[in-house]
Amino acid sequence: MNNTRNTLLIKLSKIRIGKIISYIVLISWVLLTVIPLIWVSYSSFKSNEELTRDIYAWPYDLFDNDSDEYVVIERTLNVRPDYDEKTDTRERLIIESTTISPGRRIMVHFLLKEDLPPEISNLKPGDRLTISQLPSVMRMYIGWKTIWFNYISAFTAGGLFMKFINSIIYAFLSTLFIVLFGLMIGFATSKLGFKKLSMIIIGLIGLGYLISINSVIIPLFLMLSNVNLTDTHLGIILVYTAFGLPLSVMLSTQFISGLPDSLIESAYIDGASVMQSFNSIILPMCKPVIITISIISALGIWNEFLLVLVLASSEFTKSLPVGVFSFSSLTSTQLGWQLAALVIATLPAMIIYFIFNNRLASGVVGGAIKG
Amino acid sequence: MVGPGLIIYLFIVAYPVFYAVWLSFTDFNPNRGGAWNFVGLDQYSTMLKDPWFWHSLKNNMIVVAVSVFGQIPIALILSYILYRKLVRAQNFFQAMIFLPQFLSTIVIGVLWKRLFSANGPVARLIQLFSGDPSAQFTMMLSKDTVMIPIGFVLIWMYTGLYVIIFLANLQKINRSVIEAAMIDGASESKIFFRIIIPSLSSTILVCSILAIAGSLRGFDLIFAMTTQGLTRLNAMVLPIFMYQTAFQDYANDMRFAYGAAISNMIVFISVGLILISNFVGKKLDPTRTK
Numbered sequence: 001m002n003n004t005r006n007t008l009l010i011k012l013s014k015i016r017i018g019k020i021i022s023y024i025v026l027i028s029w030v031l032l033t034v035i036p037l038i039w040v041s042y043s044s045f046k047s048n049e050e051l052t053r054d055i056y057a058w059p060y061d062l063f064d065n066d067s068d069e070y071v072v073i074e075r076t077l078n079v080r081p082d083y084d085e086k087t088d089t090r091e092r093l094i095i096e097s098t099t100i101s102p103g104r105r106i107m108v109h110f111l112l113k114e115d116l117p118p119e120i121s122n123l124k125p126g127d128r129l130t131i132s133q134l135p136s137v138m139r140m141y142i143g144w145k146t147i148w149f150n151y152i153s154a155f156t157a158g159g160l161f162m163k164f165i166n167s168i169i170y171a172f173l174s175t176l177f178i179v180l181f182g183l184m185i186g187f188a189t190s191k192l193g194f195k196k197l198s199m200i201i202i203g204l205i206g207l208g209y210l211i212s213i214n215s216v217i218i219p220l221f222l223m224l225s226n227v228n229l230t231d232t233h234l235g236i237i238l239v240y241t242a243f244g245l246p247l248s249v250m251l252s253t254q255f256i257s258g259l260p261d262s263l264i265e266s267a268y269i270d271g272a273s274v275m276q277s278f279n280s281i282i283l284p285m286c287k288p289v290i291i292t293i294s295i296i297s298a299l300g301i302w303n304e305f306l307l308v309l310v311l312a313s314s315e316f317t318k319s320l321p322v323g324v325f326s327f328s329s330l331t332s333t334q335l336g337w338q339l340a341a342l343v344i345a346t347l348p349a350m351i352i353y354f355i356f357n358n359r360l361a362s363g364v365v366g367g368a369i370k371g
Numbered sequence: 372m373v374g375p376g377l378i379i380y381l382f383i384v385a386y387p388v389f390y391a392v393w394l395s396f397t398d399f400n401p402n403r404g405g406a407w408n409f410v411g412l413d414q415y416s417t418m419l420k421d422p423w424f425w426h427s428l429k430n431n432m433i434v435v436a437v438s439v440f441g442q443i444p445i446a447l448i449l450s451y452i453l454y455r456k457l458v459r460a461q462n463f464f465q466a467m468i469f470l471p472q473f474l475s476t477i478v479i480g481v482l483w484k485r486l487f488s489a490n491g492p493v494a495r496l497i498q499l500f501s502g503d504p505s506a507q508f509t510m511m512l513s514k515d516t517v518m519i520p521i522g523f524v525l526i527w528m529y530t531g532l533y534v535i536i537f538l539a540n541l542q543k544i545n546r547s548v549i550e551a552a553m554i555d556g557a558s559e560s561k562i563f564f565r566i567i568i569p570s571l572s573s574t575i576l577v578c579s580i581l582a583i584a585g586s587l588r589g590f591d592l593i594f595a596m597t598t599q600g601l602t603r604l605n606a607m608v609l610p611i612f613m614y615q616t617a618f619q620d621y622a623n624d625m626r627f628a629y630g631a632a633i634s635n636m637i638v639f640i641s642v643g644l645i646l647i648s649n650f651v652g653k654k655l656d657p658t659r660t661k
Contacts, residue, residue, distance in 0.1 A: 022457035022458050023458055029467075030464060030468070040485075055495050056492065184375070184376060185376045201377060204380075204381075204385070205380060208384050208385075214610055215588055216387035216390075216391055217613075217634070219386075219387035219388075219631065222390070222394075241379055243383070245376055245380050299473055303473075303477070305475075305477050306590050325481065328481045342478050345475055346474055349473055353469075354466070357469075360469075
C-alpha cells in the first residue's frame with residue numbers, strides 16, 4: 001500500500017519538475033525573443049537625450065511636450081522647411097526646441113504668423129516661448145509632431161516613404177506573377193496530360209530549390225546590366241518572380257493534382273477551353289494554396305536584401321531593407337530615428353505574421369521539406 | 372500554360388548557373404568592356420592562396436557549426452516541450468518561437484548591432500550585474516570574439532524554423548508508443564532520447580542539410596550586424612567576401628570572374644558538406660545498424 005503511494009508521489013513530483021523545467025525553458029526563450037522587440041518599440045518614442053541618459057527608461061520627453069520651451073530662430077540655410085517655399089509665401093515664425101536636440105535645427109516648427117496672436121507673431125529671433133502659450137490647434141499639431149518625431153524624421157530624413165512604396169510594389173507584383181505562373185504550370189503539368197514533358201519541367205524547376213539569389217548574383221547583375229534592366233523595377237520584379245517559382249510550382253502542383261480530374265473533364269464536355277477551365281474552375285478552388293504561396297513569397301520579398309542592394313543604385317528603386325540599412329549606417333542619423341526606421345520595416349511583416357500565423361507554419365514546412 | 376513561367380525561370384534561374392561556371396574559368400574584365408580569355412582554374416588557385424578566403428571559410432564553418440550543433444538541439448528541446456503539451460498557452464509560445472524567422476534579417480541585424488554596441492543596452496546590463504559602471508561590450512570589436520555575439524543572433528533568429536519543421540514531423544509519430552512507454556514508467560528524458568530522437572532522425576538530417584546550405588549562403592545578417600571596415604572584415608564569411616570582391620573592389624580587373632569562382636566554391640562546399648552529413652546520418656541511423 002505504502003509503497004505504491006510512494007511511487008505515485010515520486011511520479012507526480014517528476015511530472016511537476018518536468019513541467020517547471022519546461023516552463024522555465026520556454027518562458028526564458030520567449031523573453032529572449034520578445035524583449036529586444038519590445039525595447040525597440042518603446043525606445044523609438046524616446047528622444048536622443050533620453051536614450052543617452054538611460055537606455056532602458058520608458059519614453060517621457062516626447063510625450064510630455066505641453067510645457068516644452070522653444071526659441072525663435074532665423075531662416076538660415078540649414079533650416080529645412082516642411083512646406084514648399086516657392087508656392088507658399090505666407091510669413092512664418094520659425095521656432096526650435098530647447099530640449100530636443102537644441103541648436104541642431106532638427107526639431108523645428110514653422111508656424112503661420114496669420115494664425116498666431118500678435119504678441120507671439122511679433123517675437124524676434126532669440127526670444128523664448130512655451131508650447132502652452134500657443135493657440136490650441138497649434139498645440140495639438142506640435143504635440144503630435146513631437147510624439148511621432150522619430151517616425152516623421154525617419155520618413156523624411158531617411159527617404160523611407162518612397163522605399164516603403166517600392167517594397168510594396170515589389171512584394172505585390174512579384175507575388176502576383178509567382179502565384180499566377182506557378183498555378184498555370186501546376187495546372188498544365190498535373191491536368192493536361194504530357195506526362196513525360198511535365199516530369200521534366202517539374203524536375204527542372206524543382207532544381208531551383210538548390211539555387212538562391214545569393215549564389216548567382218554576379219551573373220544576374222551582368223545579364224541585367226547587358227539589357228539595361230539594373231536599377232529598374234521591372235528587372236527586380238523579374239528576378240523575384242523567377243526565384244519564387246520553385247516553391248509556387250511545387251505547392252500548386254501538389255494541390256491541383258489532388259483535385260478530381262472529373263471536374264475538368266466535365267468542363268471540357270460543356271465546351272470550355274483550357275483557359276476558361278483554368279479561370280473558372282482551378283483558380284477559385286485553389287484559394288487556400290494561393291493564400292499560402294502569397295504570404296510566404298510576399299514576406300520573403302519584403303525581407304530580401306542582397307538583390308536590391310546590388311541592382312538598385314538610385315533612391316527611386318531601393319527597397320525598405322536597403323533603405324533601413326543605409327539609413328542606419330549614416331553616422332549623422334540619430335539613434336531614435338534608426339529605431340523608428342526598424343519598427344517601420346518590421347511592423348507590416350509582424351501584422352501579416354500574426355494574422356496568418358498557422359497557415360505560414362504549414363507553408364514553411366511544405367516549402368522546406370518537399371513531399 | 373507553361374510558357375511564361377518557364378521562360379522567366381530558365382532565363383533568370385537556370386541560365387545564370389551556367390554563366391557563373393563559365394565566368395569563373397575566364398579572366399572576364401569589366402574595366403575593359405568585358406574582354407575575356409579562357410584561363411582554366413586560375414581563379415580557383417588564386418582563391419586558395421588568398422588568406423581572406425581561408426579567413427572567411429573559417430568563420431563560415433563557425434556559422435555552420437553554430438547552426439547544426441546550436442540551433443538544431445535547442446529546436447529539438449523546444450519542439451519536444453510543445454509537442455508533449457507540457458505547458459499551457461501552447462499557441463502563444465509557438466507563435467513567439469516562430470516569430471523571428473519571419474522578420475527582416477536586415478532589421479534583426481541592425482537591431483542587434485545597436486543592442487551589442489559598446490555602450491548599448493547589453494553593455495548596460497553588464498554594468499548592472501558586474502557593478503562596474505564603465506564596463507563596455509567589446510566582443511564585437513575583437514577578431515577573436517566577434518563570432519560569439521553573431522552566433523548568438525544566428526541561434527536567436529533561425530531556431531524557430533527548425534521548431535516548425537520538427538513539430539510538423541512530431542505530429543506523425545504514433546502517440547500510442549509514447550503512452551505505452553509512459554505506462555511502463557519511462558521518464559520524459561527517456562521518452563525524448565529513446566523514442567523522439569530516433570523517430571526524428573531523418574528529419575534531423577534534413578534540418579542539418581537546410582542549416583548547412585542556409586548558413587553557407589547567409590549574407591544579410593552578418594552584413595547588417597557589422598560596420599563597413601574592420602568589424603566586417605573580422606566577421607567576414609564567404610558570401611560577404613564574394614560581395615566585397617565583386618561589387619566593392621572596383622580596381623580589381625577580375626572582380627566578377629573571381630567573385631563567380633567564390634560563389635561556385637560556396638555551392639561546391641555546401642554540396643560536399645551535405646554529402647558528408649548524409650553519409651554520417653546514414654551511419655548513425657538506428658534503423659540501419661542492425
